[in-house]
Amino acid sequence: INAEYMGTPLIHSQQFTLRSYFAYLLYTPLYLAGPIMTFPSFITNVTSPKPISKSYKFIYCIRSIISLLLLEIGSHYIYIWCLARGTWAWKEIGHLYLGYLTLTAIWLKFNTIWKCFRLWALFDNIDPPENMMKCMSNNCSFQSFWRGWHSSYNKWLVRYMYIPMGGSAYKFLSIFPIFGFVAIWHDLKPHLFVWGLIVCLCLLPELFAYHIWRTNTFKSLRISWSARYIKGVFGSLNIVFLMMCNIVGFGGGLEALSDILKSYTSMDGLLFTLGCVFLMFSATQLQFKYDELKSTSSN
Numbered sequence: 001i002n003a004e005y006m007g008t009p010l011i012h013s014q015q016f017t018l019r020s021y022f023a024y025l026l027y028t029p030l031y032l033a034g035p036i037m038t039f040p041s042f043i044t045n046v047t048s049p050k051p052i053s054k055s056y057k058f059i060y061c062i063r064s065i066i067s068l069l070l071l072e073i074g075s076h077y078i079y080i081w082c083l084a085r086g087t088w089a090w091k092e093i094g095h096l097y098l099g100y101l102t103l104t105a106i107w108l109k110f111n112t113i114w115k116c117f118r119l120w121a122l123f124d125n126i127d128p129p130e131n132m133m134k135c136m137s138n139n140c141s142f143q144s145f146w147r148g149w150h151s152s153y154n155k156w157l158v159r160y161m162y163i164p165m166g167g168s169a170y171k172f173l174s175i176f177p178i179f180g181f182v183a184i185w186h187d188l189k190p191h192l193f194v195w196g197l198i199v200c201l202c203l204l205p206e207l208f209a210y211h212i213w214r215t216n217t218f219k220s221l222r223i224s225w226s227a228r229y230i231k232g233v234f235g236s237l238n239i240v241f242l243m244m245c246n247i248v249g250f251g252g253g254l255e256a257l258s259d260i261l262k263s264y265t266s267m268d269g270l271l272f273t274l275g276c277v278f279l280m281f282s283a284t285q286l287q288f289k290y291d292e293l294k295s296t297s298s299n
Contacts, residue, residue, distance in 0.1 A: 202241045
């Protein structure tokens with residue numbers, strides 16, 4: 001594995017000591033609930049720490065406090081955790097709406113936990129990776145969603161599973177054992193295996209479409225004015241599928257997915273879904289504009 005490609009620093013063999021290993025295993029911020037950090041990265045941070053400015057720590061501390069306040073206020077007034085566990089709520093409130101609220105609450109919960117423990121490490125001059133790279137709602141593809149959600153775990157999977165299994169040359173096959181492992185890593189429950197399988201089945205068309213889109217056949221279309229809207233259509237469908245997949249894994253389960261599919265047999269269900277796709281299409285255009293502004297400001 002190319003360590004430099006993975007962003008992992010190369011360290012001397014003399015640094016692989018038992019004391020260093022136990023210091024890495026038992027480092028409190030990362031041991032309890034912090035982001036995943038490789039051993040070479042940890043040792044490099046200890047022996048040759050990069051300066052972390054006080055302004056960065058202060059701003060990150062403010063962001064962590066805001067995330068914690070949002071979580072506390074939201075949990076106090078919305079009762080999302082109780083609603084997510086009640087089967088009646090999924091039918092009364094609506095699967096997609098309650099599923100979105102549940103996933104947002106899960107994102108905010110883990111964002112708060114990981115930010116607080118990463119902040120602890122930052123004050124110790126250890127710079128672990130950021131786990132939540134972007135807001136959950138600012139995603140319109142499966143690939144970007146999984147790169148941004150629990151980012152350090154994603155990098156670990158890439159390093160120790162994706163690349164050893166052939167990397168991009170076999171990505172259409174390697175996603176199945178990877179998401180099977182992710183399902184086991186979460187918990188040994190049948191609906192999680194179904195969730196992993198559904199994610200793979202939804203990811204395959206996106207990988208294929210992305211591969212075709214990057215060929216010379218669509219070169220002129222990629223730079224045309226319509227490219228933004230074509231990506232918006234597929235992005236809006238991806239958002240709906242993302243919500244449905246994660247409802248199975250972390251929301252109402254297979255029963256909720258069954259109810260959603262049954263609703264498609266009625267005209268009201270189809271019209272509601274089309275309305276969701278139109279709404280998500282508008283959201284993707286905002287996402288594209290935000291990414292353009294962010295790219296412009298960084299340059």
